[in-house]
Amino acid sequence: MNEQVLAGQRILMFVGDIYEDLELWYPRLRLVEAGASVVLAGPEAGRTYLGKHGYPCVADAALAGLNAADFQGLVIPGGFMPDKLRRDADVLQLVRDFANDSKLVAAICHGGWIPISAGVYRGVRVTGSLGIKDDLVNAGAIWQDAPAVVDRHFVSSRKPDDLPDFCRAMLEVLASG
Numbered sequence: 001m002n003e004q005v006l007a008g009q010r011i012l013m014f015v016g017d018i019y020e021d022l023e024l025w026y027p028r029l030r031l032v033e034a035g036a037s038v039v040l041a042g043p044e045a046g047r048t049y050l051g052k053h054g055y056p057c058v059a060d061a062a063l064a065g066l067n068a069a070d071f072q073g074l075v076i077p078g079g080f081m082p083d084k085l086r087r088d089a090d091v092l093q094l095v096r097d098f099a100n101d102s103k104l105v106a107a108i109c110h111g112g113w114i115p116i117s118a119g120v121y122r123g124v125r126v127t128g129s130l131g132i133k134d135d136l137v138n139a140g141a142i143w144q145d146a147p148a149v150v151d152r153h154f155v156s157s158r159k160p161d162d163l164p165d166f167c168r169a170m171l172e173v174l175a176s177g
Helices: 021-033 081-085 089-100 109-118 130-138 160-175
Strands: 010-014 037-042 048-050 056-058 073-076 104-108 148-151 154-157
Touching: 010 021, 010 081, 021 037, 021 073, 021 104, 021 160, 073 089, 073 109, 073 160, 081 109, 089 104, 089 109, 104 109, 104 160, 109 130, 109 154, 148 160, 154 160
Parallel strands: 010 037, 010 073, 073 104, 104 154
Antiparallel strands: 048 056, 148 154
16 A cells, blocks of 8 residues: 555544553554554543553644534544543534544444444444443444444444454555545
């Protein structure tokens, strides 16, 4: 794949306390490598959030006031972070806006909790951590046990071991416009 295939694209990623370190950093760096500009958004801009394994991440922007129209896609890492962020009305509206505009909504592991709470997974083929399989099914998603699942503009993955498949799928969806 052309190294700058995503040049000019802006991608939003959520960050918050106890995010899964690999599930944030691996996709972020892969997107940057492909030429995208990645904005890390958390509850507070400029605040440092620590991952499950202690790796720090500084939020570029605050979640409040962001607009999906300013981005081409959204990536939602897992960890314990999604359980807290899914209670934020701004987060849920952003996810709905990305989904309604047919823009990338990519979630890995427990990141699927956020699209569940936003109500965008009904009838969508997805995967995620086995720990949230019942939540996905109860939200109306169509569960598949696979390293990565693509359904239109939705990309999902199960766990850190699946990150290569997850990133390839994200890049393909973003490159196809």
